[in-house]
Amino acid sequence: MSNPFGTVPAEAILEGDATDAYFERTRATLEHAGKNPHVVAEVTADQFPTGEFEVFTGVKDVATLFEGRAVDIDALPDGQLFDGGPVLRIEGPYLEFAALETSLLGFLSQPSGFATAALEARLAAPESLVLSFGARHVHPSIAATVERAALLAGLDGFSHVAAGEILGREAGGTMPHALMFCFGEGHQDEAWTAFDEAVGDDVPRTALVDTFWDEKSESLLAAETLGEDLDGVRIDTTGSRRGDFRHIIREVRWELDARGYDDVDIFCSGGLTPETIRELHDVADGFGVGSHITSADSVDFSLDIVEISEGSEDPSSSRTQSGDDGEPISKRGKLSGVKDVYRTPDGGHHVTLADRDGPADGESLLEPLVRDGEIVREFDLETATERCLADAEAVGFDHKTPSPDR
Template sequence: MSNPFGIVPSEAILEGTATDAYFERTRETLEYAGRNPTVVAEVTADQFPTGSFEVFTGVHDVATLFEGRSVDVDALSDGQLFDGGPVLRIEGSYLEFAELETSLLGFLSQPSGFATAALEARLAAPDCSIFSFGARHVHPSIASTVERAALVAGLDGFSHVAAGKILGRAAGGTMPHALLFCFGEGNQADAWEAFDEAVPADVPRIALADTFWDEVSESLLAAETLGDRLDGVRLDTTGSRRGDFRHIAREVRWELDARGYDDVEIFCSGGLDPDAVRSLRDVADGFGVGSHITGADSVDFSLDIVEIEGEPISKRGKLSGVKDVYRTGDGGHHVALASEPGPDEGRPLLEALVRDGEVVREFDLEAARERCLSDADVVGFDG
């Protein structure tokens, strides 16, 4: 089978057939009528600032989508935070990009939602390590999209191996409960020792310590078993058995310290959201966050024509005319007509992405990450 999992192929996206049917009907109608006006279209989530910032990402895929097409595209930078107004603007003949709208919005909406949720987790514990553990909750075909969005938002790593190969980053992770099950209750030490002997030296020795016995007992056994080779213990206690997770983590920390294992770190995972991370950040050293990221709502972007043949136009409820957006001196987000002066000390955020089909911007994941974290500080992002 050439497509065993029924995944929409890249060719369909680039050709414009990964689209909603009514765009095909639109093309048929406009070609029949001999109409193909020059338009300016903008992608927005909110027309005016709402005071609630979100992370913009996915723009690298949009650049690929428009490469080779006779249009000009401007967009925010990868990792930029925004609040109202356009995040992306297209100018060209409408039929040059009409069918691309569906894929364009998909490339932006879901990754931006993932990145915004990941940023909430990142800022919940700025001094702790946080990893993305959510790839198992999405279709495998978009695992790298999840993990890239998490990295843009400042997370320290992720767990998905294939995504790591795409992104040029090594996936992280140590052991699941299944490994302990395969050795059986009472043989946890054998499992940890086998792991220590089998895996490469650069893999952290973090023992899962909540499989058969209580967290304190297994944590102490892991410390006694691996000694100085143990980097940390992971507490992945299920919500149905957890009780007061903070108390459990504090107890583990206390008992490890009391026996001289103060250099053994505590890593927590299992359905954690930013509130849970905040409650644990002073007693844990690291976190795995999954469903909070992958369960995030997509940013509700839409694309609307705002100018046609040089004249402003809009549907009801949307704002006509070509617009620019600015970061103001006080960290605000300002929307204005492009024909009008921007605010004093305002920095325009829309920058050239594609010019007559040529991608004119380079993409750097580390630069996007730095931009996201810096901008979050400037605008006072708190989720």
């Protein structure tokens, strides 16, 4: 069976078959009428700046989608934050990209949502180790999309092995409760010892310590069992048994320190949110974040034509030139005309018409991505991460005061 899991193959996406039916009917109608106008279309989530910033990503896949097609595309850089106005602009004959709209928006909307949620987690504990544990909550075919979005937002690592192979990064992780069950209650020390003997030296010795007994007891047993080889303990207590999670962590820390194990880190996981991370970041050393990232709402991007000219009467024409006769156009509730967006030194995000001057101290954010079907931009994840974190600082993204010790 060539497609055992029923996923849409890459070929269908590239050929424009991964589309909504009404785009196929639009193509048939325009070809029947001999129309293929030259248009400028923009991708937006909000027309005007809202003050609520989100992370823009997925642009590398968009470039791949449009490679070889007779269009020009400008887009925000990968990892840029935005709060209104266009994030991407396409110019060319409409039938060159009409059927690609569905995939285009999917490539941007969900990864941008993942990255925005991951950035919230990152900034909740800027100095702590934060890992992405959410791949189990999504279809395996998009696991690498989740993990890349998490890395872009500054998370320190992830757990998915196949995603790591795609991204060129090593997946991380230690042990599940299933391993502890296989050895049984009262034999936790045997499980930790076997793990220590079995895995490579590069794997942190982090013992799971909430399976059978209370977290303090298992943490102390792990420390006694592995001694100086123990790097950390992971507390994954389910919410129904957690009680005051902060108090539990502080108690474990106290008891470890009292016995000379002050260099053993405490790592927390299990349904964590930025709010809980913010509450715990001064008593724990690291966090695994899953569902907060994978359950994030997709950014509600839409694509709208904002300028149109007659263009070619031949739908098979590979390209037309817009000239100067393009007419602003828009549906009700959207803004007509080709636009630019700018970032000012105070973190402001500004939207203007492209033929008007932007802010005197503003930096234009839309950059060339595709020119007549050729990708004209390089992509580097580390650069995108640096951009994301720097821009988050510039615009004041999610700056909240951590909870005080109680």
